[in-house]
Amino acid sequence: MSGFPLPPNATIGIVGGGQLGRMSAMAAARLGYRCHVLTPEADSPAGQVSAAVTLGGFTDPATLRRFAEAVDVISFEFENVSAEGLDLLASIRPVRPAPSVLRISQDRIDEKTFLNAAGVATAPWRSVETMAELEAAVAVLGLPSVLKTTRLGYDGKGQAMLRSAEDLAPAFERLQPKPLILEGFVDFAQEISVVIARGADGSMAAFDTVENRHANHILDLTLAPARIPGAADEMAQAIARRVAEALDLVGLLAVEMFLDAQGRVLANEIAPRPHNSGHWTIDACPASQFEMHVRAVAGLPLPPATRHADAVMKNLIGPEGMALWPAAVAEPGLIPHLYGKTEALPGRKMGHVTRLFPRGALPGDLGVEAALGPLLSPLLSPLGVIA
Ligand SMILES: Nc1ncnc2c1ncn2[C@@H]1O[C@H](COP(=O)(O)OP(=O)(O)O)[C@@H](O)[C@H]1O
Ligand SMILES: [Mg+2]
Incomplete structure (x- = not known):
């Protein structure tokens, strides 16, 4: 295990095997570092260009431990590692960005709460746990508005545009798990x-x-x-x-x-x-x-x-x-x-x-x-x- 700055030939662990990891690994190679990717995918975009791969999921403690012990520092191209998983990784090697940063970005309610507390404006929003709360939130934020899951959304998945009163119940039923977040529509x-x-x-x-x-x-x-x-x-x-x-x-x-x-x-x-x-x-x-x-x-x-x-x-x-x-x-x-x-x-x-x-x-x-x-x-x- 090396200190910072990492010396040449040190190993950067990347959680996730997609294209963001691939292009990070290519940049790391040019700087003389090795990358070691954690991914469940046998032939992943990042794995193809990295020095080593740990094949396995993001939840199994034994896999996370084996991966962490093989690298000098851990970073991410995939953010949705569980809180326990992040803590386990951080107990073995430095994790950059820190688990606290990932936790905020994993949850739209935590994210908007954090942004607003830091003085950064967002669309107006309300946390929504029940149909009654959704109706109350729509009464405040108006229509159209956007109902989203708080976790695991990407590329527009896990969200619904509410344009009229009839849209509320079907969207509320479909989007899981609760709580959801309702955001005012930004034109x-x-x-x-x-x-x-x-x-x-x-x-x-x-x-x-x-x-x-x-x-x-x-x-x-x-x-x-x-x-x-x-x-x-x-x-x-x-x-x-x-x-x-x-x-x-x-x-x-x-x-x-x-x-x-x-x-x-x-x-x-x-x-x-x-x-x-x-x-x-x-x-x-x-x-x-x-x-x-x-x-x-x-x-x-x-x-x-x-x-x-x-x-x-x-x-x-x-x-x-x-x-x-x-x-x-x-x-x-x-x-x-x-x-x-x-x-x-x-x-x-x-x-x-x-x-x-x-x-x-x-x-x-x-x-x-x-x-x-x-x-x-x-x-x-x-x-x-x-x-
Ligand atoms: N409150 C909003 N008002 C208007 N458009 C929105 C709003 N929220 C999301 N969108 C549109 O949906 C897209 C995806 O939403 P986003 O919150 O970025 O989720 P993700 O990228 O994780 O799917 C945005 O890039 C934007 O075009
Ligand atoms: Mg987005």
């Missing part, structure tokens, strides 16, 4: 996010604010930098710093935010790990979000999160995304990334493509569409304009 102008790294010494490096477009509740496009007013940008950056400091974060964190029609910035979710909206940094920054993640976890200095180019990132999702792969590798100027997943299930993130522009030259929506050329669906472009 957002844009969705934006900031990825920030923070070291054990309190130093921070925040990437530029980016703009996110979703399709079917899954991130489709990220535009870097966000084309938003300077005041909103400053607010987004300030929120990211405040959240990282209030959490006493050691590691990397993404803050998803809404920019509303009045120019206010509201925090939506935090994710204490690399984030899909930061994938563009691999190609557009000297140190990507994955390198920042590894540096923060290993105790290396954090360089400034500068950007040498503007960028657009497009996700390749499911069978439709894989159908675009030949075009993605054939088109000059598109930078293709594939995650090594064997089955292109619907909604599954299979890879992504980045297109760089000279700094300051990110075009408008039509220019972005033109730049993604072969990746546009023949009928509807990713930006929602009929081609």
